[in-house]
Structure formats: C-alpha cells, structure tokens
Amino acid sequence: MSTTATQKKTGRLARISAAGTSPGVPSPRTAYLGIALIAMGLLVLAPALLTPFELRQMGRFVCYAMVAVGIGLAWGRGGMLTLGQGVFFGIGAYCMAMHMQLEDAALRGEETPQFMGTFGVDLPWFWEPFHSPLMTILLILLLPAALAFALGYSVFKRKVRGAYFAILNQAMVFAFVTLLVGQQATLNGSNGLSGFESFFGFAIHDPANRQMIYMIAAALLVIMMLVAYWMMRSRFGELLVATRDAEERVRFLGYDPAIIKTITFVTAAVMASVAGAMFVPLVGIISPAELGVVPSIAFVIGVAIGGRATLFGPVLGAIAVAWAESTLAENFPSGWTYFQGLLLILVIALLPGGIASVGRYLRWKHRGEAGKPTSEDPAPSDPATSDPESENSQKEAAS
Amino acid sequence: MDVVLSQLVAGISVGSILLLAAIGLALTFGQMGVINMAHGEFIMIGAYVAFVMQGLFGSGVSLLVAIPAAFLVGGIFGVVLEQILIRHMYHRPLDTLLATFGVGLILQQLARDLFGAPAVQVSNPPWLSGSVQILGTNVPLTRLFILLLVVAVVAGLAALMAYTSLGRRIRATVLNRNLAETSGISTRWTDRTTFFIGSGLAGVAGVTVTLIGATSPTMGTSYIVDAFLVVVAGGIGRIKGAVIAAFSLGILQAFIEYSTTASIAKFIVLIAVVAFLQLRPQGLVSVQTRSLA
C-alpha cells in the first residue's frame, strides 16, 4: 500500500514542478476572467434581473459563499477541516446585530434593546463597545482573529490535525451555541437578535439601501476571492499545500507548519465573521439556530460538492447548494434530505475533488493520458494519505 | 454530604450513558481511525429496535430481547456501511466524516418516513421501576441497570481484546497494519468485525437510552458530539481512557450543574475538554504505536 502511494506521489510531484503551481490553482487569465464573470453576475446581472426578494435571498447565498472561500483555503488548501465556522460566523453576526440593536435603541431614544426591557436589565458591559460603528467593524475583524489564533496556534503547535481538529471545532460550536442560548436576558437566547431598523444610519427597509447592502456583500465576496487567489498563488500558498501534504517535510525544511496553518485558519475565521456580519442586515435576524453543529457542517457541504481545493468550487458549490436547498426543500422536504445526503456521499466517495474536478477529469480522458484523477488528486484531504513517512496511515493521533 | 453523594450518583449515571454512547466509537474511531458521524444514528436505530421489540413482545421481556437484537441490527448496519462506503475511504478520515454525515441525514429521514417525526414511546419494564437505597441516596433501578450493563460491556470488551484471538488481531492491526498483514492476519476481516462490534454497541446504547430519554429520529445528534469528545479526551486507542473520561465528564457535569445551571454546566464542561485537549492532545491515556509516527 505504501509503495503505490509513494509512486503516485512521485508522479504528482513531478507534475507539480512541471506546471509551476500546485493543482487546483488556475492560471491568472482563467482566475481573473472567472472572478470578473462572477463579479459581473453578482454586481450587475443579479441586481438587474432579480426581484428585490430574490436579491435578498441571493445576498444570503453570498454570505454562505464568503464562508466557503475561507473553508476552501483552510480545508482544501490546508487540510484543516473547519467544522466550527459557525462560531466565527456567529461572532461577526452578533457583533453587527448588537451594534444595530443599539442604533435602533438610540433612534427610539432608549438605552437598551427592546428585549432587555422584558427582563428589566441594564446594558451589560459587553454591549458597550458596540455603540461605536468603528469599534464594531474592528471587533468583527479582530475577535474572530484572536479566537482563531488562540485556538489554532496551540493546537497546531502540538501537531493536532485531521480528525482531532475537526472534533475540537465541533465542541467549540456546541459550547458557543449553548452559551448563546443561555443568555436570555442579555442576548435574547434562542430567539436571537432581530427586528432591525437601521444599518449604519441607513433605513434598512428602504429598497435602495437593501440593494446597497447586497452590493457591499457581493463586493466583499469578490475581494475575498481575490485574496484567496493571491494566497493560493503565493509562496505562502505553496507552503500551505506542502504542509497539507507533507507536514514533516516542511518542518525539516525549516518552516514552521504551525504558523502557516494558523495564518490560514485565522484568515478563514475572519472571512466567516465578515460573512456573519453581512448576514444580519441582509436576512434581518441572527439566532443560535443558524450557528449550531449541523449548520456548521452545512457550510462545508457546499465546499465539498463544489470542489474544495479550487478557487471557484467552494463559491459556486455553496451558492448552488443553498439555492437548491431553498427551492427543492420547499417542494420536497423529505426528498431533499435524501438527495442532499446521497449527493454528499457520492461526491465525497467518488469525486473528492468536487464538481470542479469533472472538467479536469474529462480533459484527462480527452487527452488520453494514463493518470485520471484519483482519490488523492486533485484534492488530497488528509495528510496521512500522501505522507506515509510522517504519519501512521491509519491513525491520526498526535504524537 | 448528602448532596455530594447524590451528585456523585447522578454523575456516575450521566457518565455511564456517555460511556455507552462512546464505547462503540472507541472501537471504530479509537482503534480504526474511522470517524463515523452516523454513529449517533446507529444509536437511534437501536432505540427504534427497542420500540419494535416492545410491539412484538410487550414491555417487560422486550428489553432483554431488544439488547441482543439491537446489537445485531446496529452491527449489520455498520458492516453494510463499512463494506460499501467506509472501506474505500480508510486513508481519508476527514472525507469519511462528511460522507457518514450524509449517511446520518439519510438514516434520520428514513426513520422519519418509517416511524413518523414525533417521538415514539418505549415504556420501561415494570421490573425496573422504583429505586434502591445505596449509601443513603436513592438510586433509580434504571440507572443501576444501565451502570451494570456498562460494566458488563466494558468488561466483555476488555476480555475480548485481551484474551481472544480476535482481540489480538485487532490490537495487532492497530499497532502496525502492514506488519499484521504480513503476519497473515486478514486486516479486511478484522476491520469488518471491529466495525460490527462498534456499531452493534451503538445499537445497545440506543436501547438503554430509551430508558431515560425520548426515541425520535433526531435523537442521535444529541449524543454524537459528546461521544466523540469522550473518545478524544480519553485518548485514542485505549478503552480505559474512554472509561475514565466518560465518568469524569459525567461527575464534573453533575457537580457544576448542582451549583449553577444545566446550560452553564454544559458550557463549562465543553470548554474544559477543549482546553484540556489543547494542553494534552493525546488525551488522558495515550497509546504507543509501533508504527512510524
């Protein structure tokens, strides 16, 4: 078993060095053309063609796509299965929601959000910073970064990876949601925060403002895709993929894999947080139901189906799955669950590169080359696969 | 003193449920490195087996029939899953996680379509109603039964691993798969058997949770995260670790809950486990493998 793996590996390394970039990274022309097309679609076509309701729905999908870009980096390129993006999404969303609630309270001439009145509490200390719009934006970026750093660095330093990391993430989500639900008087518990009037001074229900908010979200997505592409193409991106595939070797070469992984994890966390922050004005509510263990896995599903290690796969996958969910699930609630489950199984088992790898597969066939995409290529998900020297192939246990 | 004792008993009974839910995982995840997210749904299947058996035999004896039946049904589901899906993905544990999550979705929906979305009722056998006095605290018979069952399961499993040829094969495969194979052990067969036992134990866990909680299509999701945490905190590859972890978490939960609330206790326990694993990622009891790690 290890022999074949090594052979495949050598072949692949040869291909990598020949191509100059690792698989999954499109050429600049394809990348910028693709991003420009997506930008066109989201920023020009969508506002022109969709009804206000559909546009708002599109806005929600765009938020999921932002999370997906981050997951694509961390999981597809870095091999870290981030099953806890709900935490970061939630942090961003609650920061934004708290600011908007305070804005609304100020408009009404009150000190506290409406729900606090029920329990007659004063404004808790952790709400105070959110009076300031600037502080809110800063916290949306800094809080998830700090948490992801704290969580990631110590874990990666101790060489925790793969399954362990995924399970730790899940535990974090579980803890986070339990905490939120328990905060009835200070964060409105399981009802979450909703009923907003104002977004940085703009009336949220005004159709023009709604479109503006959508445009901001879509523009942020495009920027994130550019960032993701630059990261993928950079030396850092090469190191990231190398860390995913052979962490020990990267270490031997004198790099610190923990830092590489932490930076990526932090980036993904910030992207999720920004997505959460945009979700609130677009959808008009954030509640723990949006953030639990299952929604956090749902963030990953679109990425897996679209193609985790590619630039466009995560984004298109996330949007497609979210769209399918809201149209199919409406009409066939039971059938949709079967379909979603089956699709997930089939794609993961047979097409680990996601839908994005279909094209490559066909090209290979067409050229008549011997090597078709195998399970390890183009998207190895797990360091253990391709690096028999560094790790026991069956066990993920940290040494 | 009363409080300490009664909370200790409560903690042990919480721990025994945790351990039952996790013991199967300790085999499939701990020994084989497979992340089976459908494990929770296997627990659910076990609970529905108990429900069906109750319909066939009436409550009373049905519990005793249900335990072996659920073991068998859970085991068969496990082997089928291993055979058609998981064995192709042994080298991709993270992908297994997602694919088995898909399996879990399907199994939940299947249960919903077969038995309906509302919870079904599995009534406790009359011989388990009431409680006994131990050290001055009331211990419900159901809790005592669960604890005894856990002890039996753990002892049986430990004996299996230590004294049977199957146990030796499993341990050999865990320690060094290639060498085991070279020594003439059919690792395929060993994998399949391990998976059968692990999934069967999930079924047994399902029967026992009907004694204390609801039987519904989504019940598995409430156990899965806890169960994984127990296995990870206990240390992969050692059943001893899972036992210690389950009871410590249960007792911790019970004592914190007494002085605060259930929500806060749950939060503190989860954060404590995460923090603990950051400091000691190998868990409580670590196993030295002979492979190149």
Place this chain on the structure above:
Amino acid sequence: MSEKKRQSRLTAYAAIGAAGTLVLSACGARAGEEDAAVAESCVDTDGDTIKIGFINSQSGNMAISETTVNDVLHMAADQINEDGGVNGYELEIVEEDGQSEPATFAERSEYLLTQECVAAVFGGWTSASRQAMLPVFENNNGLLFYPTQYEGLESSENVFYSGATTNQQILPALEYLKEEEEIESLYLVGSDYVFPRTANMLIQQWAEENDVEILGEDYTPLGSTDFSTIANTVAASDADAVFNTLNGESNVAFFSQFDDAGLTAEEMPVMSVSIAEEEVDGIGPALLDGHLTSWNYYQTLEDPENEEFVAAFQETYGEDRVTSDVMQSSYNSLFLWAAMAEEAGSFDVDEIREVADGTSIDAPEGEVTVDGETQHVTKTPRIGVINSDGLIDPIWEGELTDPDPYLEDYQWADDEEAAEYAEEAED
C-alpha cells in the same frame, strides 16, 4: 510580473472600483426618516380566488408539532371553501416550509407577502419564529395569525394572536394550584428559552404576592435528556408541586427520571403548560397519569362544536389522531380571519384591523372574541388531568378571560418588580 498578469490584475481592480461606485451611488433613505414607506400591498382580487399562506415547519425538529397545525389549517380551508369561501372568493393556499429555523421563517414569509401576494399568513410556532417574522409583516403591512400560546408582552398591529397569553394560561394554572391543590411551595423547571424564562419571571412575582415559596428554578438546554440532577434536587426540595415549562422531547426524559426518583402525581403533581394531547403519547400515558396541564382546549370537551371538529379531523386524518389546543387555535384563526374579512367586505389589512374588535366565532373551545386593542382573543382557562388513555380530562374551568398580554390589570406585575427580579437573576 508578466504583462498579461498585470493586465488581468488591472481588470480586477477596475471591477472592484466599479463595484464600489455602484455601492455608494445606491444610497437610500436614512434611518429614522419618515419616508421609508411601507410597501404597497399586491394582493390580487381580480379572479375568483384569494391567496392565503401557510407557514409551518415541515422539516427540522419543530416539524413534529407544526405538521399537525398544517393539517388542521388545510381542513379549515376546505371547510370554508365548501361553504362558499370568503367574500365570494375561493381560498387558494400557498404553503411554505419554515424548516424550524427563524431565518427561514423570515425569508419565506417575505416570499409569501411580496412574491405570492397572499392576503394573510397562518402559522409559526416558536417565539423565535414569530419574532423573526414580525419585522417582515410590519414592513409589508401583512397579516399574520399566530396560533401558539406564548409568553405575552407583545402586541403588533400586523399579528393576530389566537393562542393564549400568560393571563389565560399561566396565571389560571397558578390560581388553581393555590386554590384547589392548596400548595405552599413550588419548583420551577423549564427549557432554556424565552417562554419558560418569561413565564417563570411572572410566577416569581405572583408567588411573592401570594405567599408561595419558590424552592428552585432550573433550566436545561433545549432537547436536553439528562435530568438526574434536577430530579434529585426536585425530590430533595419536597415542593408541593412542580411547574413545568419544558419543551418537546425534554419532557420524555424529565417525566421518566421524575418517576425514577420515586416521585408521584399524588405527592408532587407536575403542572405542564407545553404538553398537549399530541405529546402525551410520545412521553407515555403511564408516566403522565394524574399530572396536570393548563390549556384552553382539550379533545374531550363536550360541546357540539368540538365534537364536530374532532369528528371531522379524525375522518380526514385517521381515527388514531388527536386534537390539541394549538391545533384548535390554528383552526380558529382561519375562521376568525374569514369572519373579519366578511365583516370588512374586503381583504385589505387596514380595513380588517378596523373591524377586528368584537369579531366572534363559536369555536370548539367555546365562544372566542377578538380584542381589537391587543389583537389577542378571549379564552376560557381550563385545567386538565392526564388520564391513562393518553387524553386529558378537564377538571376545572375558569371564567372567560380577556387577553392582557402586558398584565396591566395585575398590580404585582409592575416593571419595578421585573427589574428587581432580573437583578436577582444576574447575581
């Protein structure tokens, strides 16, 4: 950097720049200005049908309860259509799945109002789903009929509440416990969300006024199945009764472990406000036998309207199906809307609101009248005892009670007390 690369990067920057301009050019009204007008209604009355929307969770963990509401709404719509519809229009139903997620409720209700242009929407169950939909209905001047008994402290011009508020369910239950069961102490157990929290806050205030001692107040996460600690503390407290606001499947675990702890309905009755006929079967009639519930409607009520209602429901959906309070409130809500629309001679939301006050129907639970000010309805509080067949027998009936969501008629429930209580909870 190659020329080509630079070019494409320039294109990308240009795209971002263009996007930025677009974004900034599209600024609309500032918050707080008056001209942020409510969207115009687009209800279509040209044909001979009128669209109404049902929004219930068909999937997710609330589907258990909400599908029963959906069943009964369909039955009501069919009955109305058989009798010639509303204002001569046949009802055309548009259904949406809330998927047990508040955000989905918000999105799908907006779809119903703005895309399907329905005249009224029926559904929602959890407080979270109602609060999520509230801004949507207020901004589009829509009409929501919310059927579930809830925590009160709310009234929106765009919502009609056909379920009980606290003074029609919680307070009668307390009165009953005090007058009939003569309790002197009480233990509170609830799921950790807004209804139990608010209900227990009121109960604390009431208890202080009525010299009833509250021996404990415990919350568990929704869906929690571990009650061994709580069962221990409840047993140790030796309270005269337990007030139970647990939701859903937690009840199964709670009653089973309550029983395990050796507690019985005779020694310590549990008064539940979230367990209806639908839930009894899943928990087990044997465990619930003799415990109490507080609702406005039971399947066993013996009036002709109810007998007709139960017979029609069982004929449509099966002999083994049961009817519950929330189902009945949902059923009523459609008839209430129909009566108001007939009275107004229109489907216009403002006109309906105008005639709402005093609109009355003969419901299975008895006469139900809309209070125009709060848009809640009058209710008859009833205490029931769960029997071994899984049904609930009414054993006590209060007077027809006007809705008072803010408890303005109750001296003890003032804001000061609420603030004090909250401070205590903080400590």
